[in-house]
Amino acid sequence: MIRVAKLSVEAGRHDILHGIDLALPPGRIAGLVGESGSGKSMAALAIMGLLPPGMRAEGRVELDGRNLLDLPERELCRIRGRRIGMIFQEPMTALNPLMTIGDQVAEVLRIHQGLDRKAALERARDRLDRVGLAAPRFPLTLYPHELSGGQRQRVAIALAIALRPDLLIADEPTTALDMTTQAMILDLLRGLVRDEGMALLLITHDLAVVAGMADRLAVMQDGSIVEEGPTGQVFRQRRHPYTRALFAASTHQPRLVLPRAEPRPLLQVEQAVREYPLPRRGLAGRRESLRAVDGVGFRIDAGESVGLVGESGCGKSTLTRAILGLDPLQGGRILLEGQEIRAGRAMPRALRARMQAVFQDPFGSFDPRWPVERLVAEPFHLTGRPRDWREQVAEALYEVGITGDAMRRHIHEFSGGQRQRIAIARALIIKPRLIVLDEAVSALDVRVRAQVLDLLARLRVSHGLAYLFISHDLSVVRQITDRVMIMERGRIVESGPTQQVMDAPQHPHTQTLLAALPRIPAAWQDHRDGHEQVSGVALSPPRP
C-alpha cells in the first residue's frame, strides 16, 4: 500500500502543494478533483518523482515502509513502471509513432524484467488483450497512427500496467476522448482495479466521472486538500465552501427565462454535402471520397439556441466550417437570412457580419502579438471601423465582465475563462444575429464554465442572439440550448427539443451517447443544485 503523508512541493519561494495526505489502498480507487492550477497534476508528478527541475518535494510517499522522496534517481527508475504506473491525458502524444504497439509494451518488460524479445512479446500480447485490444483485430505489429484516440489510450494503459504495478495514476485519462470512448476506458480502469488489485489514483476535473468511479474522494484547491472522505459522503455533506461551489457549478443551469424564438428563419441548411477526396489506392486506383457531411438539413430561427452534438469525426466541425463560410459545399446550400453563404471572397461582408464565432481553444483563439483592444475590434473589418471603436470595445468587454485596464494588455496575461469572455466580446462587437459556439466551453473548469454559460444566456436575452452550440458533451448542451440535433457519420440522426431528446431518446446513437454520459447519482445531488447563484457574474449589469 502506498501512503502519501504531508506532501509539500515548492518552487523557489512559491508553495505549490501544502502538506497533502492520501491513502491509496490496493483494489481501491481514490479520486482527486480540482480545477486547473489546483496542483492535482503536481501531486501525481511528486509521487512519481518526476517534478520539473527547480521544484522540491517534502514529506513522505511511503511504499513498503520506504520514503520514495529520499530515494536516489536510480532506485526510482526501478520503481516507476514496476510499482507505479501512470497514464496521461493526451493519448495522441503518449506513444512513440515509430514503434509498433507490441514493441512498445514489450520494451517495458524487457527493461524491467530482462525478458527476451519473444517472451516479452507474448506477455505484451496478454496485456493488450487485457485492455481490450484482442488478438486478431489488433496484431502487435500495428503502429500508433493506425489506432483511434481511445485505442491509443488503451495501449498507454497496457504500457502502464504491463508490470502489474501496485499503483496506477491516471491524470485526466478521458478528458481528450469522446463520451462513449470515455465510458469504455473508465469501465476498463474499473475492471483492472478489481481484477488486478491495483490502487488507482484518478485525477480529474469532472465530478460526474469520479462520482461513478471513486471509493474515496479528495477535493483539492490551491495546493491543499480541503475535503476528503468516502465519495458518497463528500457528495452529500459538502462541508467545505469550495466543495459546495464546485458541486453547484457542475450541475449548474443558467437560471433565466429563455425568450420565445421568433418563428423567422435565420439560418437554413438545405441538403448540405461536403466531400473530401481520399488518397488514391495505388497509381491506377480510383480516387474515392469521404462524405463528411451527407445531406444535412436544418433550420435555426431568430433568437433560438440550438445544439449540435456528435463524437469526433461525425462531421460537425466540417459542417461548422461550411456554415461560417470558410469551406465550400459540394451540394445543397446554406442560407443566412435568406442569402446564400458562399466560401471565400464571394460572400458579401454585410452577410458575414451577421454571424460570428467563438472557438474552443482559449489559448489559440487570439493572436499573441495583438493587444486586446485590437483583437476585439478585428470583426470591424466587416463593417468598417467606427470613430468610437475604442468605446465600443470597452463596452463589449464590460458586458462580458472584463474590466480594468484590459484594453492594452496582451492575451497571455489572461486566464482561460477570461480569454473565452474576450472571445465572446469579439463576437458581439459587430452585433451579429447568430453566434456559432464551437466547443466554446469545453476547455474550461466547471465553475468558470458555469459563469460563461450564465453570461451566454444573459447576452442572448439582451441582444436577441441565436446560438448554434456545437459540442461533444450532451450535459453542456442541455444547459444552454432549446433544441438539440444529434449527428452521426455525416447525418443528423435525431433532433428535437433538448429536454425531450434527453428524456426519451429515439435513435440508438442518441441512446448510446446518453448512456455513456457520466452522472452524479440523484441521491447525492442537493435540491439546490443547478439553482445556486454562481459567483462572479451579475445577472444584469448596469449599462455603462
Place this chain on the structure above:
Amino acid sequence: MRASLILGALLSGVALAAALLSLVWTPADVTQLTIAQKLLPPSSAHWLGTDHFGRDMLSMVMVGARSSMAVALIAVGIGMGFGVPLGLLAAARSGGWLDEVVMRGNDLVFAFPSLVIAILITAALGPSATNAIIAIGIFNIPVFARVSRGAALPIWTLDYIRAARVAGKGAARISLQHILPNIANLLIVQGTIQFSLGILAEAGLSYVGLGAQPPTPSWGRMLAEAQTMIALAPHVAIVPGLAIVATVLGLNLLGDGLRDALDPRLRRSP
C-alpha cells in the same frame, strides 16, 4: 540567455561600427603601399601590424568589414524580399498548385551546390561585389521561402486565423497582419544566420578572387594573400580570420538572443 544577447550584440556592434567608421576615417590609407614597412608585427603605430605591401592591417580589416557586411546584408535583403512573400503565399495556398510551383522551384535552387553556382555566376558575369551579392542573394531566397512557409503552416490551423476569416479577411491580409508578425522571430533568427553565412560566402568568393576587386580590401582576399606568409608573419592571416570568426559568432549569438527577447510570451508581464 541574456549574456549571449549582450555578447552577440557587442561583437556584431563592433564589426558594424568598424564598417561604418571606415566610411569616414581609417587609421591609414589602405591604397597607400609602403613596402619598407611590410609585415610589421602589431605595434603602437600599427595596432594590428602591416601586410606584405606595408598597408595598415587595422584599416584593411575595417574597410573589409564594410564590403563583407554590405554584400551579406543586401544578399539577406534579396532573400527576405523574395523568399518571405513566396513562402507566405505558398502557406496560404497550401496544397494548391501555387504551393507546388513555389516549393518545387525552391527544390530546384536547393539542388545546386550553392558556392559552386555562386562561383559560376560571378565567373560568367565577371567578378565584382555586385555579382557576389546577386549570387549569394539568389541562394537565400529558397531558405527564407521554406522557413516562412514552414512556420506559417501551423499558424494557419489556429483558431485566431479562423476568427480572422470569420471577420472576412482574405489570405493576403491575414498573412500580413497575423502570420508575418508571428513568424518574425524566426525570420530574424534566420536572417542573422543567413547574414553570417553571407559573410562566410563573401569571404569564400573573394578568397578565390571573385568578390570585391582590388584595391578594395576584403577579408577573404586578405586571407588568400596571407596564405604564403603564415610562417613569416602569422598576424597577417590571424587578423582577418579572427574578424570573420568574431562577426559570424556575434551574429549567431545575437540572433538567438533576439529571438528570446522579442517574444511577448517570454517577456515578463508588468
